[in-house]
Amino acid sequence: MQINVYLYIFVMAFATWLMRVAASLIMKKPIQNRFFQSFLYYVPYVTLAVMTFPAIVEATQSPLAGAAALIVCIAAAWFGQGLFTVAILGCVTVLVLELFL
């Protein structure tokens, strides 16, 4: 049976909020455990990388356009473009390529 959608939204918001304030709740002085710090350091990059590929290739009508957008976004981010420039360059790449594909 499907969970009530508003309960689901509440749980999602509350669980997210807990992550935001976790450090505020437990922190009195800096955490010293090196493995824990290192693990947390890698988590955001690994999670976002796993979520991005191959999903970006499956999100577009033509997989080729999605793959091109992936390369354009990586290149733009590599050469210092900001969050929203990169996002928009990805959109434009798909828009232009799907005119032909």
Next chain:
Amino acid sequence: MEKGRDIFIQGYRHGIPIGLGYFAVAFSLGIAARDYGFSAAQGFISSLFTYASAGQYMGFALYATNTTLAELILLTFIINARYILMGFALNQRMPEGTPLRTRLLVGSCITDEIFGITIARPGVPTPYYTFGALIAAVPLWALGTACGISMGNILPARIVSALSVALFGMFIAVIIPPARKDKAVLGAVMISFACSYAAVKLPVVSNLSQGNRTILLTVVISAVFAMLFPRKTEEAEGGAVDAD
């Protein structure tokens, strides 16, 4: 003149360009949310109270797969674990004896971008600043989500296809600059791409739900890299600052 009020206004001003960017990205989140069965009102409410791009995207996707609340909570914890690190970075900057209330208020405002401008601002993080930015940016995030859900289906398929890439573009923009600076992060990103692709194809792992695959890969790859390439304390903090 109330000083807190000035700082609040400064935060609000800095939050406006962030909010405009949020609107565009939230539109693509809304398109995804519509596919997963969410109404515009439901999308608006969840964005207003959750304001987390990757976490919400995953939350919406999981809902469509008839997930359990336990799985949702576990996944939300894992996927938003970077907020813990950001919380630590902000709390490190607050002097001993800072009231819990102040720490909680600052922590509650964490998003990738608001964290970025808050940590870049000289001095001790203050809730006046973070709430100013939050109040400017998050309503636009919620509005963008609702617009994506309600108008995604009147847009031509080609436009929807293009917009659906925006969210991934934002993810890429978060992971690539630190990967350029740090070979270990670059390695982690490339291994993650490869494992994620393999996990979709491999016999046993591909039977797991998308959410479980993400949890499994994140925990295993991050733990392996933490063991092989542990951070120095200062580097771990520096990494958090780069994550904006």
